[in-house]
Amino acid sequence: MPEVMIPFNRAALEGRELAYMAEAVAGGHISGDGPFSRRCHEFLERELGVRKAFLTTSCTHALEMSALLLNIQPGDEVIVPSFTFVSTANAFALHQARPVFVDIRPDTLNMDETRLEDCISPRTKAIVPVHYAGVGCEMDVILEIAGRHRVAVVEDNAHGLFGKYKGRPLGTFGCLATLSFHETKNITCGEGGALLINDPQYIERAEIIREKGTNRSQLFRGEVNKYTWMDIGSSYLPTDLLAGFLYAQLEVCDRIQQSRRRIWEHYYGQLHTWAGEHNVRLPVIPDSCEHPSHLFYLIMPTHADRQAMIAHLRSHGIYAVFHYLPLHLSEMGRKAAGKTTSCPVSEAISSRLIRLPLFTTLRREEQEKIIETVMQFY
Numbered sequence: 001m002p003e004v005m006i007p008f009n010r011a012a013l014e015g016r017e018l019a020y021m022a023e024a025v026a027g028g029h030i031s032g033d034g035p036f037s038r039r040c041h042e043f044l045e046r047e048l049g050v051r052k053a054f055l056t057t058s059c060t061h062a063l064e065m066s067a068l069l070l071n072i073q074p075g076d077e078v079i080v081p082s083f084t085f086v087s088t089a090n091a092f093a094l095h096q097a098r099p100v101f102v103d104i105r106p107d108t109l110n111m112d113e114t115r116l117e118d119c120i121s122p123r124t125k126a127i128v129p130v131h132y133a134g135v136g137c138e139m140d141v142i143l144e145i146a147g148r149h150r151v152a153v154v155e156d157n158a159h160g161l162f163g164k165y166k167g168r169p170l171g172t173f174g175c176l177a178t179l180s181f182h183e184t185k186n187i188t189c190g191e192g193g194a195l196l197i198n199d200p201q202y203i204e205r206a207e208i209i210r211e212k213g214t215n216r217s218q219l220f221r222g223e224v225n226k227y228t229w230m231d232i233g234s235s236y237l238p239t240d241l242l243a244g245f246l247y248a249q250l251e252v253c254d255r256i257q258q259s260r261r262r263i264w265e266h267y268y269g270q271l272h273t274w275a276g277e278h279n280v281r282l283p284v285i286p287d288s289c290e291h292p293s294h295l296f297y298l299i300m301p302t303h304a305d306r307q308a309m310i311a312h313l314r315s316h317g318i319y320a321v322f323h324y325l326p327l328h329l330s331e332m333g334r335k336a337a338g339k340t341t342s343c344p345v346s347e348a349i350s351s352r353l354i355r356l357p358l359f360t361t362l363r364r365e366e367q368e369k370i371i372e373t374v375m376q377f378y
Ligand SMILES: Cc1ncc(COP(=O)(O)O)c(C=O)c1O
Pocket: 058, 059, 060, 061, 084, 085, 087, 088, 130, 156, 158, 159, 179, 180, 181, 182, 192, 193
């Protein structure tokens, strides 16, 4: 057993999480949309400049709400990158929509906007760019193509809270956007997410869909004297206990972001020369993007080297992981797409990418150990 054990991620309290959860209990409101949910909504609306923010139980659920809001029907097509988490496509496949998988750019690992036009058909209902690692997709091009074809854009911004493209926050470009507060994300409450709405036409219905298809929110605001079933929906709102946890993290987001940036930059600075000498690729950040230091990855020269690097780190007690398995090759991805798709860049990257531990309580000596062990590999 190695002496040092460094996990891939370590949950941590960053501020007043426990105090706010206790406050929610003491205040007698632990179901959804209590005082802490309101504070989170106001924070996101103010800091990002979105028209409306709704906390959800996950980013997956925010994506599912997007599919409902866009009235996705069987046979509709939704363009998604193959190199992403299952939920990006599954939210739409739930409605028997067909995912059209687009390959990624080899530099940022984001949706390759130059291939987008070829994926559009008269059945295309939405484009779902994923800002991988919180590095913005080429939104100018994506929005131009979407606008010309009258197709909705839903940003899957699970990674990119506080990231910017050309100075503008990620999550403000699509008519809808989603966030994740899963435990591995920069700002977390264990499991959680948010739906961000930039096009006001979706606000009223989103509120109903999120409350089991009812207008209960209107009742709570005193706008109606009873609430009833208005539309389809589900239960997408998190308990105020989690909203309290989340708000405590949002309150200290500058410190969290700074500490992650220090770790990310230290990895980059220390590994840059070694990577160049050994044909290992580090993240590429275009000048147009400010990223939130969400994840740090290496792209190894071969799949065999990636596997060997993971084993090498593991043998020194360091837990590094890989993701994503390309969706176009998955069992469900093939079935839902109804055809074989070619995404060679996604396949090559997926087999060679490795993510290093990155969390605020990673101590400097732990990071030095990781860097040293990585560099021992070649
Ligand atoms: C790009 C992307 N979209 C969506 C999700 C789903 O997020 P959640 O776990 O909050 O549902 C993830 C999860 O990591 C993700 O990486």
